[in-house]
Amino acid sequence: MIAVDIEKKLKAHNGLQMLRIKKVFVPGSITRITGPSGAGKTTLLKMIAGLITPDSGSIKANSISWFEAAQNIDLSPQQRRVGFVFQDYALFPNMTVKQHLEYATNDAEWITRLLKTGGLDNFTGHKPNHLSGGQQQRLAILRALAIKPKLILMDEPFSALDLKMKSALIKDLQIIFTELGATTLIVSHNPQELDGVTGDELEIG
Numbered sequence: 794m795i796a797v798d799i800e801k802k803l804k805a806h807n808g809l810q811m812l813r814i815k816k817v818f819v820p821g822s823i824t825r826i827t828g829p830s831g832a833g834k835t836t837l838l839k840m841i842a843g844l845i846t847p848d849s850g851s852i853k854a855n856s857i858s859w860f861e862a863a864q865n866i867d868l869s870p871q872q873r874r875v876g877f878v879f880q881d882y883a884l885f886p887n888m889t890v891k892q893h894l895e896y897a898t899n900d901a902e903w904i905t906r907l908l909k910t911g912g913l914d915n916f917t918g919h920k921p922n923h924l925s926g927g928q929q930q931r932l933a934i935l936r937a938l939a940i941k942p943k944l945i946l947m948d949e950p951f952s953a954l955d956l957k958m959k960s961a962l963i964k965d966l967q968i969i970f971t972e973l974g975a976t977t978l979i980v981s982h983n984p985q986e987l988d989g990v991t992g993d994e995l996e997i998g
């Protein structure tokens with residue numbers, strides 16, 4: 794269970810705006826995070842991952858405090874071991890598809906399974922600039938899953954995929970999420986994006 798109760802002053806171009814989030818994410822659930830541009834969706838994911846520090850409050854994973862402002866507890870992203878899919882992919886330009894996954898895990902069987910899931914099994918030697926936008930996005934998803942995380946944070950993870958590819962991938966990902974026993978948060982602008990996926994919703998802003 795991930796329990797988030799935090800506040801953060803967002804520095805927007807038109808002044809300060811307070812982001813307040815109080816929400817419990819049930820184990821194994823998939824939550825779609827919605828809200829207008831600039832509401833703080835990416836900032837929320839980054840605070841949960843340990844990449845941005847909230848101003849106050851707490852973030853707890855099961856009984857472990859990841860962040861506790863009052864006690865100065867703030868675990869590093871490495872300690873939190875979250876799978877993160879960045880909106881801009883954040884791939885390594887000099888690494889091949891396979892190296893991206895090998896960097897995260899040495900479980901060869903798992904790597905093979907992920908490459909197949911993402912339809913990248915024929916592109917293992919390609920670097921990002923020799924992949925299409927959709928392939929890059931799938932690689933970003935596979936890399937996040939490589940560490941077998943218990944919490945998966947995805948920022949607009951399907952924006953570059955066509956409808957057919959997206960629904961096939963979502964089906965396969967759901968199986969993987971269940972196997973991992975992972976809790977998943979997905980930022981998505983598109984209300985139809987996760988059609989057919991039973992899940993919770995958190996609206997921000």
Ligand SMILES: Nc1ncnc2c1ncn2[C@@H]1O[C@H](COP(=O)(O)OP(=O)(O)OP(=O)(O)O)[C@@H](O)[C@H]1O
Binds near residue numbers: 802834
């Ligand atoms: N570390 C930070 N500290 C304070 N404010 C921040 C920080 N990072 C980003 N912001 C501000 O927070 C606001 C929300 O940004 P964020 O990217 O979280 O929005 P979003 O809801 O994900 O938007 P979009 O849908 O356009 O991606 C922006 O005005 C941004 O400038």
